[in-house]
Amino acid sequence: MAARPEEEQTEHDLVIEATVEQFGGSARYTLHANPGTEKNVAVGHQYPDIIVTERGSSKVKCVIEVETMDTVGDQEVPHWRALSTLGPPLYLLTPYAATADAERLTAVAGIKCHHGYYHKDELGRFLVVLKKETGTHSARAPAR
Numbered sequence: 001m002a003a004r005p006e007e008e009q010t011e012h013d014l015v016i017e018a019t020v021e022q023f024g025g026s027a028r029y030t031l032h033a034n035p036g037t038e039k040n041v042a043v044g045h046q047y048p049d050i051i052v053t054e055r056g057s058s059k060v061k062c063v064i065e066v067e068t069m070d071t072v073g074d075q076e077v078p079h080w081r082a083l084s085t086l087g088p089p090l091y092l093l094t095p096y097a098a099t100a101d102a103e104r105l106t107a108v109a110g111i112k113c114h115h116g117y118y119h120k121d122e123l124g125r126f127l128v129v130l131k132k133e134t135g136t137h138s139a140r141a142p143a144r
Helices: 006-023 074-084 096-109
Strands: 029-033 050-054 060-066 090-095 114-120 126-132 135-139
Touching (some): 006 029, 006 050, 096 114
């Protein structure tokens, strides 16, 4: 995995936090985060940034990996491949401007995953959009 500059690491961790805020209120699912170098919850021997389980269960529904502009590149392909072979679906979450690059890299490498992106709203909050083959799902962070 590529090392991130401090500013990019802060962005990475804020996006994880925003994702948990946006999607963590579900009655069906629980989101478990591994920000920074934390290793709170594993799937196999991997520590994706976010692990989504069924509420009240340890059954993993999907894993989410957050990337920044500095980490969308060939150097991450082996890591994405490892996460995509864990069993649960992989969502690769990138800055909006890097979405096409991430889609191209995963297609060329034959990595099966869903893509999503994040961007800042007019108040400077990160908003996350998770795309599926059947459509797009987006959620806004709760008003503060």
